[in-house]
Amino acid sequence: MDFSLDAKYLDIQAQARKLAASIAHIAAEADECSTVHPEILAALRASELSRLMVPAAFGGAFEQVDPLAICVVREALMATSSHLDSLFALQGIGSFAISKAGSADQRATWLPRVASGEVLAGLALTEPEAGSDLKSVTTEVVETPQGLRLSGLKSYISNAGAAGFYEVFAREDSGYSMLLVPADAAGVTVTPTAELIAPHVLGDVQFDNVLLPHSARLGARGEGLALVLATLAVFRVSVAGASVGLAQAALEEATRHARTRVQFGRPLARLGPVAQLLADSWTEIEMARLLTYRAAQMAQTDPGATIEHSSMAKLAASETAGRVVDRCVQVMGRFGLVRNSKIERLYRQARPMRIYEGASEVLRLGIARELTKVVV
Numbered sequence: 258m259d260f261s262l263d264a265k266y267l268d269i270q271a272q273a274r275k276l277a278a279s280i281a282h283i284a285a286e287a288d289e290c291s292t293v294h295p296e297i298l299a300a301l302r303a304s305e306l307s308r309l310m311v312p313a314a315f316g317g318a319f320e321q322v323d324p325l326a327i328c329v330v331r332e333a334l335m336a337t338s339s340h341l342d343s344l345f346a347l348q349g350i351g352s353f354a355i356s357k358a359g360s361a362d363q364r365a366t367w368l369p370r371v372a373s374g375e376v377l378a379g380l381a382l383t384e385p386e387a388g389s390d391l392k393s394v395t396t397e398v399v400e401t402p403q404g405l406r407l408s409g410l411k412s413y414i415s416n417a418g419a420a421g422f423y424e425v426f427a428r429e430d431s432g433y434s435m436l437l438v439p440a441d442a443a444g445v446t447v448t449p450t451a452e453l454i455a456p457h458v459l460g461d462v463q464f465d466n467v468l469l470p471h472s473a474r475l476g477a478r479g480e481g482l483a484l485v486l487a488t489l490a491v492f493r494v495s496v497a498g499a500s501v502g503l504a505q506a507a508l509e510e511a512t513r514h515a516r517t518r519v520q521f522g523r524p525l526a527r528l529g530p531v532a533q534l535l536a537d538s539w540t541e542i543e544m545a546r547l548l549t550y551r552a553a554q555m556a557q558t559d560p561g562a563t564i565e566h567s568s569m570a571k572l573a574a575s576e577t578a579g580r581v582v583d584r585c586v587q588v589m590g591r592f593g594l595v596r597n598s599k600i601e602r603l604y605r606q607a608r609p610m611r612i613y614e615g616a617s618e619v620l621r622l623g624i625a626r627e628l629t630k631v632v633v
């Protein structure tokens with residue numbers, strides 16, 4: 258049993274760290290943006306890391322999308338910039354259903370442009386009245402002789418207004434389908450969502466009687482829910498990777514501070530209670546990282562069968578990030594409260610991770626359900 262990353266992943270990690278270092282000087286500014294930061298996007302494109310998000314046959318880096326590679330990259334990017342991490346992650350989250358179930362034409366049209374970063378992707382699931390309870394969506398697609406008619410409102414959609422297309426989850430008959438909708442289709446309009454504590458490229462997307470060709474479904478009619486689950490199976494664990502990166506960055510900030518700031522005649526790091534905060538944080542990050550890499554590795558072969566392990570990793574790592582960054586602010590005292598300092602940004606950025614792609618409470622339900630199945 259080997260707990261270290263092999264050469265393939267170390268190489269990807271080095272590429273991701275290089276990209277992160279190249280934009281570090283503009284990270285603070287970019288992370289406060291609610292629209293795509295052009296220099297960050299240009300750097301992501303130049304790095305070619307988006308090639309990790311599609312299969313090799315369509316310009317991707319590997320034969321299949323590799324969850325561990327994505328985790329390793331998100332860990333490195335999130336430590337420097339949430340904006341960069343999110344632009345990278347969305348290329349996969351918003352295009353995976355095309356990789357998995359798109360027609361030859363849909364794949365050939367969109368995936369090479371996602372891989373190069375020329376086109377940004379978006380996944381539209383959430384609605385004003387449908388968050389964790391996805392099955393309560395009211396966006397609907399109806400088949401007519403002219404084509405598919407799509408109507409409904411999606412809210413809190415990442416990359417809204419910047420994406421070239423959206424994968425849209427909609428009710429169809431008594432089930433759900435997934436549609437591929439070009440952002441410039443007639444009847445698609447975007448309005449900005451309320452600004453969050455940690456800004457994000459986010460908007461509401463209205464589909465007003467949008468007419469799509471019959472070929473716009475991704476996969477078969479009624480396959481929408483299965484495609485959402487397949488996407489989550491691969492990408493939920495990547496939120497764990499980003500959470501580990503965030504926690505590690507916070508701990509490094511706090512450690513540097515605690516090593517040099519002297520109170521009561523000693524560096525803070527040598528005061529027992531502060532040492533405990535730092536030691537617990539490091540230990541928990543190591544646990545979260547191991548769980549994340551293992552879950553990502555399990556997801557390589559059959560992501561659907563191991564989704565609860567991805568959920569465990571996301572639960573553990575995002576909750577760890579929340580605890581760690583809170584302790585780190587404590588260690589830094591008043592210096593941890595300075596608006597737009599690195600630690601203050603991380604403090605705000607950690608919070609949504611426990612909510613999107615499965616709130617912690619919802620993840621626990623699934624994990625417990627699986628537990629009752631596997632225990633004999």
Ligand SMILES: Cc1cc2nc3c(=O)[nH]c(=O)nc-3n(C[C@H](O)[C@H](O)[C@H](O)COP(=O)(O)OP(=O)(O)OC[C@H]3O[C@@H](n4cnc5c(N)ncnc54)[C@H](O)[C@@H]3O)c2cc1C
Binds near residue numbers: 389459
């Ligand atoms: C930064 C950001 C980016 C996002 N990007 C996208 C995107 O690109 N595409 C997209 O479709 N959506 C996106 N979302 C929306 C996100 O998916 C939802 O916020 C998430 O699914 C939770 O839904 P909700 O916020 O409506 O919370 P609700 O479903 O209203 O839940 C609120 C709280 O209730 C609790 N809860 C809910 N259900 C249960 C349950 N069954 N058991 C126990 N407790 C429960 C949890 O504590 C939960 O946090 C984004 C959100 C954010 C913050």
